[in-house]
Amino acid sequence: MALTDLCRYPIVQAPMAGGASGAALAAAVSEAGGLGFLAAGYKTADGMYQEIKQVRGLTGRPFGVNLFMPQDPATDPAAIEVYRQQLAGEATWYETPLGEADSGGDDNYEAKLAILREDPVPVVSFTFGCPDRTVLDAFAKIGTYTIVTVTTPEEAAIAHRAGADAVCVQGVEAGGHQGTYRDDPQSGGAGLGLLTLIALVRDAVPLPIVAAGGLMCGAQIAAVLAAGADAAQLGTAFLTCPESGASPVHKQALTDPLFVRTELTRAFSGRPARGLVNRFMREHGPYAPAAYPQVHQLTLGLRKAAAEAGDPQGMALWAGQGHRLARELPAARLVEVLAAELDDAAAQLTATLRNLRNLRSAS
Template sequence: MAGGASTPRLAAAVSEAGGLGSLAAGYKTADGMYQEIKQVRSLTSRPFGVNLFMPQPEYADPAAVEVYRNQLAGEATWYETELGDTDVKRDDGYEAKLAILRDDPVPLVSFTFGCPTRKDVQALARVGTTTVVTVTTPEEALAAQEAGADAVCVQGVEAGGHQGTHRDNPETDRAGIGLLSLLTQVREAVRLPLIATGGLMRGAQVAAVLAAGADLAQLGTAFLVTPESGAHALHKQALTDPRFVRTELTRAFSGRPARGLVNRFLREHGPYAPAAYPQVHYLTSGLRKAAAKAGDPQAMALWAGQGHRLARELPAAELVEVLVAELDAARAVLAGHGAAGPGAGDGTDGAA
């Protein structure tokens, strides 16, 4: 949830309610991350996590980026803004952020867009930090296990925002695996605890992934509409707006596959966006901000998981309470079915 949606208030509220809040460090400076960590600590004494983006290798074709820049020239004129500079660092300040997290540890650090080295994992382990690696395939989970990670976050293709693939290979853009199938594959591949994420919006869905082999569940889109979320008001409204009926994986806004609500910009530019992250992210940054300022969601990156229509406008702590109550209710139903056998009681079958 990098890019503004994640806030210290949101992370602290979730942790205070008994969940594990997470602070996104992506797109922030190392000092910016540190200041937000201090804010979380001022709001809660409970555990929380910090998510880091892994440095990205150089594989973008500069010529393809320039072609895309030319394609977006009309958008820049329309929104009266400039297209961004694509001569940017690809490491997101990773080493500087890691140094801060070693010197002033937080309870948990998670990694996206790749796998940290064993050396980095061990350095965090020495200061008492639990490490989690986002994975989208069994092979990525095995790499995380080899690196010594404490757990993996298993991200199904249903997830909103960026897919956390370790390699950005355009040939696999449509090869994403659904969460339930992926959980089973990863469970049979590694011995690590599994955190399930992707499209989860209700406590009953959490019960389902726990029954399927997950140890924990992680929700993102469900918290986008909370008052503590830093998502733009237009983004929050769009999640349940009947004009936005579906999501799609696209490179249009960042150059990396990410799931968002299908709007005009995604439809018109998605088919032509190059595999060039983070260059495209910075190229379109001004456009997205200008569209938001103009009150036009049709050119904003409206990241959302497949369950976005199930979003509920509740304070974060209340949403955690509701999810826990739904989880408990679903578990009670499953336990009742297990005791009485399939089809007993309410006329449903044992697979509910």
């Protein structure tokens, strides 16, 4: 099975953990000709299975499930305790206790693998690392297509050696968590832009590429396809769809002129993630330790309380760099619009190339 066999259009809906990309959104995108994805991150194994059943009840087309790789729990407890003390004022303000930053970081990984092997889905993708060959070979034997998120050519080489069918190349422009294999506190949030990364990965491995990072319209999809990608993955573009499970406050903030830029921050989860710059990020981002998922667990109640209070200044407003281009359209309609824009961009490129050839011939 080829990547292009999975959907009519080269449009993949990003798996956005935390409730944004559930069954309704994934099914709507797949039904419209894209490739919808469920985000299994932060869910129980049974919770993931129930959502899979919901998608199957809504569409017969291919869809995917994304898993978080288990994380190394080795973190300085003292650094977490210092951050807990810094957040005490937030707990008082939102009248909610801080969460318990336990060391569990496997996200029910093995239980989810067992379900997906026993009752296969068309596609499984992985973030925050690469499974070993035994895992990917097991999926290959049951006909499940596997995609591994990468942020460098080196990570792409690891995925290739492990037997991945494709790589999701994530540029630094992407909203939400960066899918780096190793969270290096010394990196300073540095990362490669998507077009450069596509070229480097294309040169490093012979795998199909799904391009992700700040993509919001059909012309951008055409650009990454021209750069060597086989499909484009969009997350923020689908956040404002009615099928999205993102909170109304989050959806409104994406196009609110109050939020003019995005940054990478550890403030909410302890891992670099791109979101709209708000008060919480400015006040706590510089001091947040590299401690995922402990910081995520610590701030979970605060973020929920802020959302319930309708306060965007205390929420994790994950968003890619192109967030101001978000359109409030039903998911199926957005896929149709993106596909039409892609066709227009391709036609324009063909006309431009024809004109260039004519100019050369005339000279």
